[in-house]
Amino acid sequence: MARATGLREMWQALPLERFTSRENYIWFVVATVCIGAFMAALDASIVNVAFPDLTTYFHASASMVSWVLIAYLLTLATLLTLFGRLADMLGRRPLYTFGFLVFIIGSAACGAAVNLPMLIVSRVFQAAGAAMLQANSVAIITAAVPASVRGRAIGFQGSAQAIGLSLGPAIGGALVGLFGWRAIFYVNVPVGLLGTTMAAMILPKDKLSGHKATFDWWGTLLMTPFLVLVMLGLTEGNSWGWSSPAILGMFAAAVLLLIGFIFRELSFRAPLVDMRLFKIPVFSVGNFTGLLSYLAMFGVLFLMPFFFERVLNYSSAVSGLILTAVPLGMTVAAPKSGALADRYGPRLLTTSGMALTGLASLLLAWTLSLKPNVTMMVIELILIGAGLGIFTPPNNSSVMGSLPSSRLGVGGGILNMARSLGMAMGTALSGTMLAVFLMANGGVESPGGPKGPWIPATRYALFLLVALSLLAALLSVFRVTQKKSPAEKMPLEW
Template sequence: MAKATGIRSIWHSMPLTRFTTRENYIWLVVSTVCIGAFMAALDASIVNVALPDMSTYFNASASLVSWVLIAYLLTLTTLLTLFGRLADMLGRRPLYTFGFLVFIVGSAACGAAVNLPMLIVSRVFQAAGAAMLQANSVAIITATVPPSVRGRAIGFQGSAQAIGLSLGPAIGGGLIALFGWRAIFYVNVPVGLIGTAMAAMILPKDKLSGKKTTFDWWGTLFMTPFLVLVMMALTEGMSWGWGSPRILGMFAGALFFLLAFIWRELKFRAPLVDMRLFKIPVFSIGNFTGLLSYLAMFGVLFLMPFYFERVLNFDSAVSGLILTAVPLGMTVAAPKAGALADRYGPRLLTTGGMALTGLAIVGLAWTVAIHASLVPMIIELILVGAGLGIFTPPNNSSVMGSLPSSRLGVGGGILNMARSLGMAMGTAISGTIMATFLALNGGVERAGGPKGPWIPATRYALYVLVALSLLASLLSVFRVAAGEKSTTVEKMPLEW
């Protein structure tokens, strides 16, 4: 009892004044948030290169082992909005700090897994911690950083997230080569402990209203199966067949739960997701275009390794190294785009960023078609990343800036959920189009088949990503100034 009291006393003495009184305090907060954003995103993609080793170690099929990845992504997507809402009720600082601890325990359990079921369950636990981190990262920045530099701050957070997602396979490959597959999980433990300490000592205390709140459990029960069914259908559509009864049944079930969720949220006095937020044009447009941006990025990251390995005969290590051009472009562009958005607003940058990405993918498709040298391809990949880096910070900043302070957590959860859906859809849509055109041109998906069919298959799949990128650019033209509608939502009566 005395020990628990001592822990509570230490917690209440945080954050430390030695940090909060510093002139650069807001950037210490941003740095802390970036650690969590990087870790959570990294573990969404780091497992890919370890799946063959896990399949051999556990003597399991590739489709069964793939659930190590699927379980993480499903859990992350379904819990983002839930933890965003809980953060608005209970505080973002405690939930974010606790998220680090859950992530550490889940990572250690993954590394120590003695069988495949234990590993999959541990990944679910790990993803729950990642969801606490991701659902709160943008909200903490929005609540702490003044509007004059908010775009730049969210730019750093967006860069950390994008780098984590894109470098996962490269980092994972290096760790596996040196220490084995368990190292990709154990490496999270020391980094997570540093993040936990920084979160406790640096993140600001939350300003809660003190009003009694009600949690929407029925909304959660309706939303969770909707997202699980959508993600499972998108993930398994290629292997089961998009017209198969199981996939069609999943989409039908997802539609049922979506309609039930919307009905519940419109009727309940304290909903999990305030549906009125979607009446804010910048919020709706920003989330949809954000989904399209990650769809384009993950479509490119999914397609190009096949071209490199099936057509150019590169090994996976070289392919991964070439693809680092995308996060490199994002890393350079994102902070600068955030700073420019603080001065000039988000519309021009979001429109131009996605237009640049679309044009770069056009160039990539042409380079693939004429079988050009590697140099223009690397330049085009850098421009794909630069366009996304120009788009993402102003988009996220405008979306979060349009929300009332009491909705920042759930707004950040929705923003991250849109990103996760974009990741899954980018892989599923690109893979389906590539497989279709591969079959039409007499090719086969397995290694060792003819090279020729891979060129039109890759090219036409890239053209679809071009169209979606340009759609995101066009929609961004209609973006309104952040915050125009937030006061309308704030003043409407609703129990929170």
């Protein structure tokens, strides 16, 4: 009891005056938030290059190993809104600090996993910590930073996320090559301890409004199993049989859960997903095409490590370095696209961006061979990323611009959810297609098998990503400029 009282008093004495009294205190806050943003984004892309090693170590299929990433992304998608609401009630500083601790424990458990189920469960725990960090980072900056420099501060936070996503393949490849796959999880522990310490000592105290926030628990309980059943059906349909009772039962249950979720969201006054916003054409098209864009990106990031390591016998370090070309192209193109969107509008840029991604993916599919031109493949990967970079800023801007100010927070949450679902679906679909076409061509997923079947299997899986990218481009052609949003008439709360 005395120890608990002492810890409570110590917590209440924070943040330290040596930080809060500084003129540049706000930038210490921003730096602390950037660590969490970097780590959460890094762990969404760092595992891709480890997939071949994980399939070998756990003697598992690519579709089963894909759950190491799918579980992380689905957890993020379903918990972001929950932790945003909890922070309104409990305070952002304690939840953000606790998020670091959860992330550290989850990372250590991932590194110590002795089997694949333990690794997947640990990734869920790790993602819960990441959701606490991501759900509160921008809000902490908004509350602590003056409006005169707030845009710059939020820009730093966004850059930290982009850098984490970009460096994930390279860092992951280097760590796997030097120390094995466990290192990609253990590396989070010291960085997380630094982040926890900084969060406790630096982040400002919360000014709680006293307003009791409501949360859509039933919406979460309906949506989570729906997503899990859909992803499980997609990843295991090939091995269990697409017409097997288990797979058909999963999809049937998923449909029932989806129907229940839609009815719940339309009737609840503070829904998890505001379904009425989808009456806005720009919002609906933008979220769907955004989902397709991240599906294409993570599909490529899932498929190519297997090709580089199984067919070309590249090390994880080399594979990760090559894959950095995708986020590199995205990082270079995105700022220029944002500036051009202000001049020409979103339609031209979103259409051309996804068309470029689709055509570059098509070229990549035809470049695959036992002795490919690797330089050409790197250029194609850069073009895939550049297309995504051209597409994303004007798409996000048009989605958020179609909403009234009273719905910006809800709309932003849906946009983030669509992004996470796109990443998860890209991983699941690519893993399934790779397994289906590899089996059809007489190949095996384990190392040491014939290399030839990997080429058509990877190529046909890429063709699916090409089709979905071009679908996003086609939908963007018909993107309309929202003059007056019907959501303007919506009440603040229902």
